[in-house]
Structures are given as C-alpha cells and as structure tokens.
Amino acid sequence: MSTPIDIFVPRDSSALSLGAEAVASAIANEAKKRNIDVRIIRNGSRGMYWLEPLVEVATPSGRVAYGPVTPKDVAGLFDAGFHTGGKHALGHGITDELQFLKSQQRLTFQRVGIVDPVSVQDYVANGGYQGLKAALGMSQADIVQAVLDSGLRGRGGAAFPTGIKWKTVLDQNTPQKYVTCNADEGDSGTFADRMLMEGDPLTLIEGMTIAGIAVGATQGYIYLRCEYPHAYQVLKEAIAAAYQAGYLGPSVLGSGRRFDLEVRLGAGAYVCGEETSMLESLEGKRGEIRVRPPLPAIKGLFGQPTIVNNVITFASVPIILARGAAFYRDFGVGKSRGTLPIQLAGNLKQGGLVERAFGLTLKELLYDYGGGSATGRPIRTVQIGGPLGAYVPASQFDVVMGYEELSAIGALLGHGGIVAFDDTVDMAKMARYAMEFCAIESCGKCTPCRIGSTRGVEVMDRIIAGVDTEHNLKLLEDLCETMLQGSLCGLGGMTPFPVTSALKHFGEDFRNRARH
C-alpha cells in the first residue's frame, strides 16, 4: 500500500464558520469513491481568511493551496488532480510562496496552520518544546532574566514588561503560586489568541509550563471565554496529550518539577479580560475588579502570588528560551521589541493575521496586506485595539504600529486588532455604541463607569437627535473626563477613547444631525 496523501483542512473556528467541516467530509468521501488513499489532517488556519476554507495538499515541492473550497468544488478538484498538486481555478500554488505569508516574520505563529494542533509528536518535530528543555537546564533567575532581556511586553494590551512581572512573582517567598493565562479575548477585531489556541495550543502550554518552572508555580489555569467552544475543545485535547507525553504533571519531562494545567470557562463578561476581574472569576465569584495594590504578582489568585499574562505573551516565551533573548529582541523598533501578531478585521478585502516585527505602518497593513476595503469604498477610519481603542482617521494611516508611536497620536495598540470601516460609517453611532457597550459590560463597582456609561448613552441619543448639540457635546466631554480620571479599571477609564477620538476627527457626524 502506498503512503497516503496528506490533505490539510482547518478546524479553526473561522474556517468552520465557512463550511470547513463539510469540505473535510466531502474530500474523505470523494477520495474513498475514487480509491485514493488520503490522510486528512485538521490543522489551524494560515490566517488568510478570505481564502477559507483553505485546503492544502502536501506535495514534494511543498504544500499547495486551494481556496475558498466548498463541498461542491471537491469532485472538480479531484478531476484536476489537486491531490497531486494539479492546477485548478481555486489553486494558489505553493502556500509558503503566497505574498501575504512570505513577507511575514512568524515567530509566535510559526507552527499555526502547519502542525496538527493536538499532536505532541508533530509539535516536537517542528521545533516544539525546545524552549522548555532549555529552561529546565537553567536557574529560575536566569529564565526570568531571559524573558526580561527579550524586551517582551504584555500582548494583551497593557504592554507591561513580562520579565518584571515574573521577577516579582519569583521574589515572593510562598509555597503556593499560580500561573494564569488570560484567554478572555473579548475585543472586537481580535482573534489571534483564538487562532493560536486552535492552531498551536501546545505553544501556549509550553509557555505556561516555562512560567511555572521559572517562578515556582505548580498550578496553571487558562481562563477561556465561553464564546470559543472550538478553542475549548482543542485546548482540552492538547492538554490531555501533553499529560500523556509527560510534558505536564508531577514531574515535567522527568525533572521532578510539577506543573498542572486546566482550562476554566468564562461566562460572557467582557470585564473579566481585566486581570483582577479575571482572578475573581477564576475563584468562582462575580467578576468585579479589585482595587490595586496589592498587585496580582504579590496577591493574586486565592490570595497567592500569580502571573497573569495573555495567550500571545505566553506563546512568545518558548522561542525566546529556545533561540535566546537577543534573537527575539533584535526584531522591532524603539521600546517595541519582537514581533506583533496583527489582526486585520472588519471591512477589509483580505482579513487575517499578519505577524511582523514592530515597525510596519498602518497603511501598509490596510492596503498591502488587507487589500483595501471589502466593499470597495474608501476606508474612512479604523479602530485599533478593540472597543476601548481610539478611532484613527485616514489622515493618520502613516503611523507606525508600535506602542509609543500610537500613543503619540492618542491611540493605543491594545491586543493588535484593527477594524476597518468604509465611508458609510456614522461615527456618532459608533460613539454611542462605545458607551452602550460599557453600560452593558460594566461590573458596577465604580460609579464613573456604571453610571457614566448610561448617562453617556443618553447624551449621545440627544446628540444624534440633534437636540441642543453644542451643550450636549460639552456635557459629553465632561463625562468622558470624569470616566477617564475616576474609573477603577480600563473599561470605564478607556471607553472615552473611542468616543473622544470619534468626536475629534469626525465632528461633522456629531453636528448638524438634522441632515443625517
């Protein structure tokens, strides 16, 4: 019997949302009918979502891409000999040669879309667990120093130096410490965490294990949002596989050091993406934020020293340990070191994931990678960094995508999601939505957020109705100032960013509403 042909059909949520499951079954059925021996591997997504479901076939010259494939294309693909890389209207040639991918610098996402996400064997064969092996041969202080030297900053949005957080936890002299992963990726326009967890979850597991070894924590939790049922499934399978292979458990790789890991589900509260609220939720309580200090690194989960990092932060750690801090630090600009996985979302022709060293401009991302708007109309604005991020007008699209560079124009990078809007967007409505979202998601602990957001919706309603506009705009600015200065966490404190940036750059949408 000949070796089966490897055919890759993603099990990534977005690919599934476009029919990948039916495509996988159609390929299996058609292959059986034609007596062709195939092995279907359910990989992650390559991050080129306009081509999903993207089917790849392994050939001697590399993987060949076909997409977007629907079940009714499958017979024709076989007719064209796609299982040996044959030409077809849906064919794109060698996947790695596609400009969108070829020009990227994938470090954190190096295996996403390449490997079988739940196979430890495949993971190790593709360079996985090199970082953990290196870490097990180092002192705890040296591991923390390597993370510090790499310049890695929290990729969840706050951009705090990861090494400093780890050092604080390492310095605490307590028997029980925790490593927690914030996988409550609630920002609209972001899906990097989901893609990584569905496409290469072992990288996250390895990063968390290294963190546990580094600071002396024996228990890890991944706090995953419940809107991600597919990621939940993949994570559970990957964790079970890691236990099975001895990479998790009482003696990680025979080192005598314990690290246990489990996934806990959130329950649809955006505020639980804030670290202290997440800790409350992990303890089974209402996700109300805690007043800091004490920092979670000193008093975190169940009152013990706790690392809280985002998925991408942990997933960037294995390569830093495997290749050295300098390797990672040599990517990037200024104080933004390493690579950044950027998510292109909303009204773009080519939505997807772009991982590059810091330093790219917004314009390059929107037009070179994103291909302009999906609707074909001019892009009027983009929102960067989720529902608490500022709206950036087209006149500022030359900005470099770095922490300090964006901050200089009053915007923020957040988790690296970019949502594009064409010129049909009504920015007063978007400002109203920002307030409404805050009102729905406020944990209720502090007044500026809880009441301010509700009053904000009312003020926006009056502005949209054209009632006493100038007076209400003044009121809106006052309210934003109060929320900004007086809120306990980023939810109330940053909701003013989308509102005031919309007003600043698109004042015409707020005034003269009678004409709308």
Next chain:
Amino acid sequence: MQALAPAQREAILRVVAANRTRPGALIEILHGVQAELGYVPPAAVPVLAQELNLSRAEVHGVVTFYHYFRHHAPGQQIIRVCQAEACQSMGAEALTEHVKKTLGIGFHETTPDGRFTLEPVYCLGNCACSPALMRNEDLCGRVTPKRFDELLAEWKRGE
C-alpha cells in the same frame, strides 16, 4: 419561584458532586447546570448555596453577573448574533434587523413555537469573516440576510 422537577434537582446534585473538590468551582458548576438543563433555574440557587456552603446571595450574585447564564428555559436552538464593531462594519445592524423580522422576535425572546431563542453576543472572534452569528455551538461567518435564510432553512430541516 417554580420548584425544581426531581430530574432537575438530580442533575444539579450530579454536577455539584463532580466538581465539589475543585477550588473556586461555582462558575464551572453553573456551566454544568446550564449544559444539563439549558438554563440555571432560580430554584437551583438555594440548592447550590446549601451544597457549596455559600449564601444564597453569593450564588444569586454570580448567576446574575454573567450574561451567559440564562434564567428561563430557552428554545430548542439558540441563535446569537454578534453586535460588535467588526461585524457592524460589515452590516451586522441590517442582519440583526433581518433576523428579528424573520423570526418575529427580539433579543432574549423565544419564538412562540419554542424552536428558536435569539440573543446578542459581543464578539465571536470571527472578525475577519463578519458578520458572524452562532447557532448553538456552530459558528457561521459572512452571514448576509440571504445566507441567514438559507441557514435557517437548514436548521429547520435538521430539527
């Protein structure tokens, strides 16, 4: 408050027993209850409080804090339409109107025949394939009103 049916009570106790020793397990237990019963009945609150040695206020506070937990029995299928920015940029507002009109219900309502419950959701992580919705645990992307009609026909056939 409607009393628990014996089978409901048994299911709740089963979920508690399976999770009792896990630290901070209340939310996991509520997920388990909702997975078994489709919602968290108000009458489950005193039972959970008793079993977990918490006050009723604590359990009630948690159940009502999280949007995901339902307090009424839902329809057979749950449709959640994303309302977040990326989906808005691709026509989520029009899709939402279409879905409401087609089903004849608003958010948090169930069709009179008990087949569909409609809920809003804020981001499904499908932002490069907007607008998105989720039917039970099936994610759907690039859902135009026309595509929704096709999907709805499939869901009705598949019942």
